[in-house]
Structures are given as structure tokens and as C-alpha cells.
Amino acid sequence: MSYPSLEEKLAALKVSEPTAYERSCLDAVSPGDYEIGVQRTADILDEGYEVFMRSSRSQMGVAGDSIVAMFNAQGDLVNASAGTYLHAVIPPIVIKYILKNFQENPGIADGDIWYTNDALYGGIHNPDQVAIMPVFFEGELVAWTAALSHTTETGACEPGGMPVSAKSRFDEGMNLPPMKIGHDHVLRHDVIEMFAAFGLRSETSVTVDLRARCTTADRVRVRLLEMFAREGKDFVTGLFRRMLIEAEQGARKRLASWPDGVYRCATFSDSAGTEHGLMRNCFMTMTKKDDTLHLDFTGTSPENGSSYNAHPQAVIGHLANYIYEYVFHDLPISSATFQPIDFEFPPNSMLSPAPNAATSCAVMAATGAMSSIANCVGRARFGTTEWRQVTASLGNGGNASVLAGVSQWGMPFADMLAYTINTEGQGARSHSDGINAYGFPWCAFGRAPDVENMENELPMLVPFSQHWPDSGGAGKHRGGVGTAQLWVTHHVPYVVFMSIADNSIVQTPQPLFGGYTMCTCPGLSMEGVDIPELLRAGDEGTLDLASLLAGKYGGQIVSETYARTARPVMSDQVITLGISTGGAGYGDPLDRDPQAVEKDVTDGLISDWSATNVYAVRFNERTGRVDPEATTAFRREALAERKARGKTWDEFHEGWSQRKPPEEVLGLYGSWPDAAVVNPLMRM
Amino acid sequence: MPNTIHVAEYLDLDVDSERWHCHSCGQDVGDARDNYKKGLLIHERDPGEVHPPLIDGEFTFAPNPEWIRILEFYCPGCGRQVETEYLPPGHPITHDTEIDLDSLKRKLAAGELRIDEHGKLEVAT
């Protein structure tokens, strides 16, 4: 076997040395032509992204949780259109692997279609799959194109591609190392059959998404060839190299203004698959020096025997989500922007597990890294003129639910419900609240499907969707709230339901500068509810989360962790309550404008309880409006109470340093409190 | 104009004296080469006081208080909540911001960086 080592993967992320020919082509790109050329690459990629969404079948593909990218001949990422930044910086690992290992046998030729979904070789997790095509111009390899997206079926031990009960990679269904699945511009029929077999639970989405990736990579290839023919090889070659040079300069310039120093963040989670236990799911030490960043994950809990592990490049992919949304938002999506960033991963941690580890829920394992980077960068950046870009962490809950079975149209299906994941709250911003139901932290541009679309595609009814009060972290600026949506099986005898998440016992994101983070998310279903009555209330618009939790429609609430293994739900029964996390809060809640608190209550974004107890706002009981004088007095009192009850550092540590969480919840943690590996993990 | 950077919502860094100050009330909160949290007051809370349980049972919308606590850090001058951290009981408090003062002073003196009128750093052009 020759899967790339960690060192090889990290090296592949670095931009290749320009060849003498590339250097000579730089002069072919004059100012003006350069900007037009950059825009042409963006236009080509945007067209590809549109083709991708329109030709995909799975909910996430249709929602645009995808990326389309182009690379130079050496495999450096030059530009991309997204979708999701998750896949932004890591495809070069795969292309450089193909270039290194398969030049002779099977050879790299015009019309090839290459493919992989194996995180061991450079992906995120096996539902995330990429089609890659070399671009040959006048017989010479001049570029590469790629299309990546998430398909919700891999033939694993549970439906949906992200089995929470997987113990090793051998429970995760299809894992393809980089391989040639088509030649001469034709996708091999025996390969399509293999995908259909692995995708038996949801054959159409698996095979249609496969074709969508290939056709998208090919569209970009065709458009690039037109560009080569029109502008000449020297120009496009020079353009690509200049784009890499300028992107790197832009990234370095941005980092240079932040104060040098060390910034840290510790985050925690509560589960590895179906096993509950406290984990330090990220301990990030970010060292900023001149125009470079060094990210060290030492102190992150050990790898575990579930699928909640992430290979290092998958972690880097998750960091790209935040970095392209908030830091390099105005730079091209390019290998070069990550050139000034180096990484260190402790071996056998949950962010650098052994090759046989299950990693299909890597997106869960990496939530700590996603949250920590927002926190560390926020601290490094607030003291600069870029302070307006500082935000508290996004929700990063990723509460993903999967439905499978046979649809009302007689079609086998297994799909992820894109609504919940695509409506999380944004982290509160340094100058304003986070956006409510802003989107998917893994894919800023992913769209929540319409209810009508969901009810048409899947055998279910959606009696209500709403903003979820108190789900955004409190603060001077409030985290955006998430959503709640109810699902009821309909039209079919039963569906199979499962759910992927943690965050039912503790929340991972840390808040920023004195705010609070979001509350935890239980996995809720209802037994014995009066469904006709509930649907009537839904039609009338009186059905909401509060009335449901208050038991207004009878029956019993069943509360579990949000992560649940696959189970059948019979017709006209509540499947579950889908809830998405809000964003983390920013700043002292006592600093929040009382009028904004009043508006939040009116808009149903926070409860009366929070207005009084967290924001210390007093209302005129008769009018229901803020009482400014009473609020000022109440807050003054609250500030004084803090000073009276707060302990000094030394006083506090007398008691604190003697304590420890219960031994029975530390089984996944590693050594206390350093989270180092204690016992090597045995996998079958 | 004092050589002061507004480094966090509620923290100023006085570069010359190497001291942290509360941005709201000006209170001195300690040596800028040390963890600013050492100069703040600390209070521990059950997370359910901020995120109340909404239903009965084991999973209630409130974080489990045996697993995680909220630490609140207050300015001893004005009581502002300068920071919060969600930590398991007994877990070391994070030293989250450790600015390299020598590098900062060197870059300011060399004119590589400057502090604008709002106390924000920028690359001098």
C-alpha cells in the first residue's frame, strides 16, 4: 500500500515550485488582462457549480453543498467555486498522489476520469466524493479539474453514509482510493454498477450524484480548453501561477497586521458515536509570528473506537470553512492562501487516528477545531483594524438526521434532511447579532429546502418550522438562533430514521469576550401524540415548539441524545423534532441594549425568562415594554453582585484545582487533564 | 496619544507600561506578560442557571452540570463580564491570549505597525 503519510499530505498542501517555463509565462499576463483572466476562471467555475446543483440528486447536492475547482498541471489549487469550503484546500493531496503513483500504470491520459472518497488518501469522510479530470491541451497535461460533493449513502452498516455505530473503517461501506473510473471521456459501466451495488439503499442518488460530479469536472475541463485555445498556453499558464503568487501575498499581508503571540482554545464534546463520555475534542494552540500561523492540536483527546475521528487533512478542511468565510473571504480559494499556515497533529489523537479508524463522522470530530479557530483568530484579530470581521463561533452542531426506506414514489432512498443542518445560527459578531438560521457551518452557501420540496421528495409531513427561542448564545451581541422543525411519517408503512450529532450533554463552541454559548440539543420524539389534532394546529399556525414541549397534544416526550442509531418509525408517527443549534454569544449580556432584548422577546427569539434572568431587563408589567429606569437600577445591582461574589485567582483555585469530573465519564478523555493517550486502542 | 491597543471587547493593552486595563472603566488588571484572567474576579456557575432545563429527564436542553461548568470572569472595577469559559470541573483555565510584547514593541518602533486613533493595529504603508 502507498497511502500518503501525514508528512506527505501536509507537503502536498504547499504550492509547488514554479517551473522555468511557468516563470517565463508570468510576463505574458499584463495588468488588466490578469484581472479579466481571474474573472474568467471564476465564471467557468460558477457555471460548473450551477451544472453541479442541477444535475445532482441527493438533497445536499441539490442544496449546493459542493465545490468545483481547477488546478495547475502540478495539482496546486488555483481557484474554486463553492458551496462548501470544506473541500477547498485538500484535493491537491489526491492529484499529487495520482501524479506520483500512477503515471506509468494505469497512466494519466486525456479523457480520464479519476475518483476517490477515501479519507486515508486525502478526503474528509467517505460520503464526500470527488471526480477529477486531467486537462490535456495539444497532447500535454496543462491542468486538472475537480467536482466534490457529499452523497448520503455509502453502503455502510447504517443508512446515510455517516454510521454512528461504525467501529472501524471496515464498517463504513465503500472506500475507494484514487482510481481511474473512466477513460476516453466515458464512465465505465462496470464502475457505475459497483456504485449501484454499494448504493443499494438509494441507488438513484448514488449513481446520479456520481454522474453529476463527472459531468461537472468535464464541463470545467471543456471551458478551460476553450480558454487555452483562445488565450494561448503561455497566458493561461502564467495566469495560474500569478494567481497563486498574488493569493499568497494577500494571505501573508492579512496575517502580518495581527499581533504576534500565542492564542489558545479548549473545547469539549460528549460522545463518540453511541458511547457517551467527555472529550477535549480540540486543544488548539495558535502561534502567530510575522506573516505565518502555526496550529498545534497537541492536547486533543485520543482517537476512539467510533466513527467520530478525523484524519488531519479533514481537520484542515474544516478550518478552511471558517478561514474562507471570515479571514480570506476576499481572496481566491487557492492552495496559496494556506501557504503561510503550518500544522501539527499529535499521533493517535481523534484528529490524527490510525489508518484503520472509522472516520465517517469526521465532521462531528472536527467541530472543536472549527469552533477553536473562530475563537483563536478572533482574539488575534480584534486588536487590529479588521476587528469587524471578528465573530463568536458558529453553532457547529451539525445535527444531521437521515431518513431511508422506500418513498411514496416507490423508490428506495436514503437521504439527509438538509433543512436542520442548513439553518444553524451564526455566531454573534463584534458589531451586531449573528444571523438567525444563517446556514450550515460546513457550507455557508447551502440552502435550506422548502417544506413543499421535502414533502414531495420524502414520505413525511412537516407540521411546523420555526426559529427556536433561546437557541442563540446570549451576549451583548446575541448568537443567531437556530430552527425547530417537526417530521411525521406519511404515505408509507414506515421509514428508517437515524441521527448524527453530539452536543446533547455539553456544547462544543466557547463563547467570546464574556458572552454565553448555546444550550444543548436533546434528541426528541413523541409517543402517543394526537396526530390529527397536531396537524390541525399546524394548519392553523398555532403549533409551535413551546406548545409541543408543554404536552398540549398529549402523549409523551421521549428524550435521548441527538445521535440515535437506525430505527423504524411507523406511518403517521412523529419521527423526531429536528433542531439546529444557534451561534455562540459575544460580550457581556448586561451590555445588551434593552430595546434589542424587548424586540427579541417580541420576535420569539428569546424567552421572557432569559430577558429577566440572563439580560437583567425589567419590563413594565402593564405595557409589556422595557422599563428603562428599573432596568438600569437592576443591572447596576447585578454588576455589584458580581463584584461581591467573584473570587480572586488564588481563592478560586483553592477549591477548583481539587476537583475533577466523575471518573465514569472520562473513559474517552485520555489522561486528566492533559488528554494524552493512556492506553493504545484495539480495533478489530 | 497613549500607546494603547483595544485588544479585546473589554481589554486594553498599554504597550508602554505593559499592563492590561479594563476597556470599560480603566481598572488595571495586571501584567500584560501574564494571563489577564489572573487580574479578574472568577465565579463558577451551574450551566442550568443560564441554560435552564425545559423538559424532564436526562437530556433537557441544559448542559450536564457534572460534566461542565461556566466560569465567569469579572472586572474588579466595574463588574463587566470580560470573559466566560465552559470548562469541566477542575480543568485548568485557558491562557487564551499571550501577546509577544517584545515583537510588538519592535514592530511599532520600526514603523512596521502603527496604532490608529481607535486603538487598532494596522500595517504601516
Ligand SMILES: [Zn+2]
Ligand atoms: Zn472595568
